[in-house]
Amino acid sequence: MDSLSIGQLAKQAAVAIDTVRYYERSGLLAPAGRLASGYRRYGASELKRLRFIRRAKALGFTLEEIASLLTLSDERDVAKVKQTAELKLADIQHRIDELERIRSGLKALTAACPGHGRAEACPILNALSQESAS
Amino acid sequence: MDSLSIGQLAKQAAVAIDTVRYYERSGLLAPAGRLASGYRRYGASELKRLRFIRRAKALGFTLEEIASLLTLSDERDVAKVKQTAELKLADIQHRIDELERIRSGLKALTAACPGHGRAEACPILNALSQESAS
C-alpha cells in the first residue's frame, strides 16, 4: 500500500475518478506522478489532500476557496485560515438570512390561502399578480 | 399606452430585454404579437405576467415551477397553487437546515481557533485534515 492507482485513490476518498482528474486539471491537486505506462500513482499525502478538499466542500467552500485554504495550510498561515473561515461563515449567514426572508414570505402566503375557492381569493396568486408588491 | 415595445416592457418589469426574449423562447411567455416590421408589441397582461414571474423568482421558484404556477393560475386551481407553494416552502426549509448545519460546524471551528500559533494547533486545519471526520 501507499501506492494507489487513481481508481483506488478515488474510492478511498469517496469521489469519482473523473473528479480527481478534474481537480488536477484545475490546479487543486498537483500533477500526479506517473508509471512508465502513463498511469497516475498516488501516495498517502494525496489521499489526505483529496479528503481535505471533500471536507472543505462539505463546509460550503468553493473549489477556488479550497485552493486558497490549501496554500494557506501549506504556508501554515493560521491567521489567514481563520479569516477565510470567518468570511465563509458570514457568507453562509447571508444566504441563511436571504432564505429566511423568502421562507417567511412563503409561510405567510400558504398560511393565508384556504386551498380552495375562487382564484381571486387566493393570497398566493394575488401576491404574485398584484401591482403593489416589490 | 397599453402598447409597449420590448424595451418599454422590460423597463417597466425591471428585467433585461434579453431576458424577455429568453422567457419567450423557453415558453414562459406566449409568443408576442408583432408589428408589420417584426417588432414585438405587448399589452398590460404581458406586463402583469412578467411581473408575476419576477416576484415568483424572488420567492425562490425556478422558471419551470413558475411556468407551472402560471398554468395553475390560468386554470384557477387554488389547491394546486397552495400545494406548490408548500412544496417550495419545504424545499427552502431543507436548504436552510443544510446551511445551518454548515454554519454550526464553521462557528465551532472559528471560535476554537486562536488565529495564531502553530498550524498543528489550528482546529480548522485539523478538522479538514483529520482521518476521523466524515
Add this chain to the structure above:
DNA sequence: CTGCAGTCTGGACCCAGGTCCAGAGTCAAG
C-alpha cells in the same frame, strides 16, 4: 496467452438562467 477491468487523452456536454454578439432592418425626433 487471453480476456476483462482499469486507465489514458482531449474535448464535448450537462444544469439554470441568462448575457452578448454581429449584421441587418426600423422608428422617431429634428
Add this chain to the structure above:
DNA sequence: CTTGACTCTGGACCTGGGTCCAGACTGCAG
C-alpha cells in the same frame, strides 16, 4: 433626410463543478 436609438435573428458564450465519451493502451488473474 439624417441620425441615433431601438429591435430583429440565430447562435455562441458564461458560471461551477463536474460527467461522459470514443478509441487506444495497460495490468493482472487464470
